[in-house]
Amino acid sequence: MATVAAEANLAHAPGPSHGGAPRSRSWRRRRRARSPTRPTVAELRAPGHGSGGRRRSRNRSWQSSELPAMAAESKVSPVCPAMTAAVEADVRRSGGGGRGWGGRRRRGELQPANMAVQPSPTPYLVKRRRRVLEYGIDGRCRRAAALSQPTNDMNPSSFFFWPRDQPLRVSPNRLLLCDGGIIAPVLVRSIIDFGNEHSSSTVRKKRRSPDMATNSGLLPVVDLAPFFTGDESGMARATEAMREACRTLGFFRAVNHGVPTELMARALELSAKFFALPDEEKVKVRPVERSQAPLVAGYGLHPPHLVDRYEYVRTCHPRHELNLYYPTEPAGFREANEECYAKLTELGLLIQDILNDCMGLPPGFLKNYNNDRSLDVMVALRYLPSTDEGEIGLSEHEDGSCISFVFQDGVGGLEVLKDGQWIPAEPVPGSIIVNIGDVLRVLSNNKFKSATHRVVRKPVHRHSFGFFWSVQGDKWVEPLP
Numbered sequence: 001m002a003t004v005a006a007e008a009n010l011a012h013a014p015g016p017s018h019g020g021a022p023r024s025r026s027w028r029r030r031r032r033a034r035s036p037t038r039p040t041v042a043e044l045r046a047p048g049h050g051s052g053g054r055r056r057s058r059n060r061s062w063q064s065s066e067l068p069a070m071a072a073e074s075k076v077s078p079v080c081p082a083m084t085a086a087v088e089a090d091v092r093r094s095g096g097g098g099r100g101w102g103g104r105r106r107r108g109e110l111q112p113a114n115m116a117v118q119p120s121p122t123p124y125l126v127k128r129r130r131r132v133l134e135y136g137i138d139g140r141c142r143r144a145a146a147l148s149q150p151t152n153d154m155n156p157s158s159f160f161f162w163p164r165d166q167p168l169r170v171s172p173n174r175l176l177l178c179d180g181g182i183i184a185p186v187l188v189r190s191i192i193d194f195g196n197e198h199s200s201s202t203v204r205k206k207r208r209s210p211d212m213a214t215n216s217g218l219l220p221v222v223d224l225a226p227f228f229t230g231d232e233s234g235m236a237r238a239t240e241a242m243r244e245a246c247r248t249l250g251f252f253r254a255v256n257h258g259v260p261t262e263l264m265a266r267a268l269e270l271s272a273k274f275f276a277l278p279d280e281e282k283v284k285v286r287p288v289e290r291s292q293a294p295l296v297a298g299y300g301l302h303p304p305h306l307v308d309r310y311e312y313v314r315t316c317h318p319r320h321e322l323n324l325y326y327p328t329e330p331a332g333f334r335e336a337n338e339e340c341y342a343k344l345t346e347l348g349l350l351i352q353d354i355l356n357d358c359m360g361l362p363p364g365f366l367k368n369y370n371n372d373r374s375l376d377v378m379v380a381l382r383y384l385p386s387t388d389e390g391e392i393g394l395s396e397h398e399d400g401s402c403i404s405f406v407f408q409d410g411v412g413g414l415e416v417l418k419d420g421q422w423i424p425a426e427p428v429p430g431s432i433i434v435n436i437g438d439v440l441r442v443l444s445n446n447k448f449k450s451a452t453h454r455v456v457r458k459p460v461h462r463h464s465f466g467f468f469w470s471v472q473g474d475k476w477v478e479p480l481p
């Protein structure tokens with residue numbers, strides 16, 4: 001998803017299933033009930049895992065009926081024919097009861113809500129940069145908005161789009177995002193302190209303070225080996241470590257994650273070879289000028305009006321028709337990319353399932369909800385060396401994804417903002433950095449952080465891969481636990 005998205009230090013109110021504070025009895029009961037039935041990685045990958053089945057039937061106290069009555073009273077407010085059609089189709093499919101939420105959502109009523117209409121520049125592109133995200137939002141919902149650049153100039157992981165000729169409509173508790181050209185209604189309801197963020201000027205001042213100390217602390221490490229060996233107590237420890245990392249920082253380093261170190265090294269090496277090609281070769285794999293396709297695999301460069309300095313090759317799902325533009329050189333680049341994509345998808349499934357437990361959701365809930373993998377995106381990135389003119393590779397931002405994954409070469413430069421200080425996410429060979437994106441931040445009711453991060457350039461080129469596990473389609477994104 002757009003390169004990256006995170007939320008800056010929103011006030012965090014620990015809840016029963018997330019807080020470091022004493023957990024409720026129900027939280028502990030649920031944990032005890034779920035742990036013995038955690039699926040193995042092989043089970044997780046099997047089609048159909050998730051809904052119903054063994055785990056759910058053994059944990060009757062965890063039916064989705066326990067979830068809050070999410071959006072029960074909400075109404076979808078169509079803003080354009082495409083959205084109306086999408087919503088109506090969904091309502092037809094679901095017999096008016098919605099889908100994926102145990103029939104709790106009533107989506108049958110299609111009527112315009114009393115929404116503020118903001119004129120907005122065209123074309124619209126939802127960006128995750130703070131200044132953009134604040135555009136057109138009515139004071140409670142800062143995190144999504146539309147704006148402003150031709151799609152060819154988009155940040156590699158930005159992929160929420162808004163129709164060019166539609167005004168942005170927002171209401172106090174509802175955001176509308178466009179995902180890959182399909183409008184997705186995003187309901188943001190009762191997020192704790194969502195509208196009480198520090199004023200943006202305060203945040204900016206704090207972040208740009210010249211005497212800001214650099215924190216040398218390392219990212220929390222989560223060892224995923226137990227999920228491959230079936231070690232129950234190891235799985236419980238890793239789940240707890242992940243939950244704590246998501247709650248406090250929104251970033252962690254995954255080790256023993258199942259993506260072969262050799263594959264990551266090969267992909268990085270081949271991408272370095274690709275980026276070292278002459279520009280005239282690289283642009284051949286760029287989408288055609290002025291293409292309106294929201295997501296087309298291929299080469300691109302940082303938007304010229306930004307201080308950012310990077311180039312990228314975007315890969316969509318290997319079987320997806322959006323992979324129209326693919327580098328043929330260097331040999332093996334495509335294969336390495338596709339292998340990485342597949343392995344990262346497996347890792348995404350695993351981590352999503354662990355996060356499902358971390359959030360105290362019914363087994364398989366997130367997998368059922370987020371069951372369309374067609375718009376996950378992988379981006380090979382090369383950051384230019386720093387110069388006297390600047391050292392920002394990728395400006396501070398938060399990921400709009402559900403979950404993001406990064407592996408990198410040994411150069412370094414990725415930094416995570418915590419309490420006003422930038423924490424370097426140092427390269428550690430073989431590890432993968434995982435961070436929570438905006439979607440999970442909302443689903444967790446702000447209990448998980450979608451941290452602000454950036455890439456600072458170094459004197460040499462830096463290479464990395466980002467994989468953005470997204471939510472596709474007209475999914476409602478709203479607080480769950």
Ligand SMILES: O=C(O)CCC(=O)C(=O)O
Pocket residue numbers: 002003004005157379381394399406408414453454455464465466
């Ligand atoms: O290249 C990196 O290390 C991070 C990239 C990133 O944050 C993004 O693409 O969203």
Ligand SMILES: [Fe+2]
Pocket residue numbers: 003004005397398399404453
């Ligand atoms: Fe990012």
